[in-house]
Amino acid sequence: MKPNKSRTMLTDKNYNYKEKNNLIRLKIPTIFILICYLFILSCYQMSGVTNQEIKIQNVNRSLMCPVCPGESIDQSQHPLAVQMRNVVETKINEGWTENQVRDFFEERYGTAVLLEPSKEGVHLVIWIIPIIIFIISFGALIFVIKSMLRKNQLLKKKT
């Protein structure tokens, strides 16, 4: 199968009625996307969730339930998680900041209670390695593409 066959069909040269088609080509995608987003917009609504509650939810989502593997206290149905949620709520309502509450739990349950590892000390490595992975991979990619292009130039000169 030749890949270029249908590609050439799509180029403008083949059209006799280009102007008319241009209109169709523009209209339909626009309408489609607008419909899609009207959908989305319609779900935008005033929630009635206070900032205080959002703060509590943020903290809940960042704390691991110590006895139920792999779930945050926001997710877990375990009694301990419910208890911890209540503690978070009281503390935030008493005016503690999100980080203060997190530190409070870290002191009691150790670093494993935090879902997001800290960015200080040795654990900085967890944040740095992905960036290194990214740089090395794309460095290699650029290198490979460049050398392939060079090979292509050589081939062309030969022929």
Added chain:
Amino acid sequence: MIVDTGAIALLTALIISIYSSFASLLGGAWKINELVTSGKYGLFTIPPLLGIATGALIYAFITHDFSVKYVANNSSLDMPDIYTWVAIYAGNSGSLLFIAFVLSILIVILILNTSKKLPVSSPYINFIVSIQLIFLLLVMVALDNPLDRLPVTPEDGKGINPLLIHFGMFIHPPTQMTGLVAISIPFSIAMGTLIANRGQFDDWIDIGRTWGIISWIILTFGLILGSWWAYTILGWGGYWAWDPVENSALMPWLIMTAFIHSIMVQKNRRMFRTWNMILIILAISLSQMGMFINRGGPVPSVHSFAQSTMGWLFLIFMAFTLLSSITVLFFKSNTIKSKNTIESIYSRETIFLVQNILFIVIAAITLWGTIYPVISDLFFGQIVTVGEPFYDKMNGPLMLLLIAIMGIAPLFPWKKGSNIKIAKNLITPAIIGLLPMAIMLAIGFSKIITLFGVWIFGIAATIIIRELINGTISINKKYQSKYKTSIKSFFSLLLSNRPRYGGYIVHLAVLLFAAGVIHSTFYAIQKDIPLSIGDTAQVGKYSFLYVDFRTNELENRSETTAIFNVSKDSQYIGSLESNRTFFYKFKIAATRAGIRSVPMEDFYIVPSTFSKNGDAVFRVYINPMVWIMWASGPLLFIGAILSIWPRKQNRRKKS
């Protein structure tokens, strides 16, 4: 009696598959057709044998034969009868048996599919694939036989984790396991071809691609079904938590996605041969890594159902697969050298390569996050958790970048494109894409990331739809007498280049899915509300009346169900039931959310502990676009099937 027959069948299957692997390898190497054929027939006998073993185990489950250790550990008298049929894959060794059974069936299809089309490579393909089978069977027979008996028959079994008693149990685990094990098939095809020195003929590409996409579809559905299950039962309104076991299923999926794209380059341009080998080796290694993490992995997970002490075996097997494949690739690399090369940066080849690298980077970061707790424990002596925030921050932007690349990829032609043309073709979509963004901005959405996301989505959708429309118009013009309506021309367009237009449909599905993910992540509403019977509360447009509750005390659990009358914009839309069940033996509570799903949003309500008079704290979510997310599944399926649907033979010859 039946159980013992099953055990004998299992042992026989092991012996025959060992024979078959040797027969295939030696028959291939010494060019003895009889030996190859006998190996082939040997492999044909495995599915019936494993069928007997699986049947025996199912029989033991439904007759509550607790003299079988695995049955005693994974079922009990009080579990619903229907679930005894599927309890076979609730634990470690039973799920191994299930995987082996599925693999043996796939092997038969593979042999029927390849023995005529790839006559030279076929023995080696059979050899490689039977090694995977032998490993599974060996682990079962030697270390953890699901049909082993207990010295003393207990009165009742230990029971099954109540979270598994859900309709999802019938579909998610088998799909996920089938998807993961199905990667063995394209892997074996690729490696077998390589060993047979047939790499430069590229005759395996069509078959390998088809199998790659089939395993990809099954994997995709495993992941989607798992998300759906989590969404309905775990009661936190979400569907993905970057849990270690979720990650271990996602990583092979990522690499397989890269593979089924880059194999198109080999199909069309006869290049990237080594690269495709590397991708498929990575995919199989990661899928075996997933087995290790799932079965006795060192990282805590909500999926720890099949924990066992022999996880390390799977790690060793993974290392074996990885090292031996890389060695083969190294020694055979001269047989797959390609004359072709990239001719321009502005080509489909380059964009596929960039996409491949992005997938690999995402998989690598995911792997890093998954194993970091182990590393930290080993080297720093500190136990840490790597959870959702890490992956959101690291993988989120990369995934958005992937979608951007997916969007502009159709503008890049094969071989050589011109940057001016690409830029020209990009202008209109870029402007159209601004439109929804502007509307969102005007209405009051202000999160930069979602606005940017919406723009990229607009561009990607416009480009794909424009391609479809342009193609339809040109086909309509060209064959005006044949296809009178544009609908007919549209379908003939889809059939004209199936990998491409199937791919476009999948891409549209991915866009819908990603839009669902972004909106439900950034615009979900969550509220905890304490209610007594007769109370009404309001969240967003929805108000709901707590009508009644009922408690059902059963022998092993107590079920409490709350009933709500829900109205939207003060119009009554129906009643919802929201349920919480507490299992005494396991001290686990399972919830079943009341969900009312319309394309725009889900109204989701789930209770926490009830007091005696029915007072409870209810958690309410309004999750936008989750329905659209699930709906993208069937669209994706249609597109993927279209992309591998074979053409009629005579038509292929013509083109």
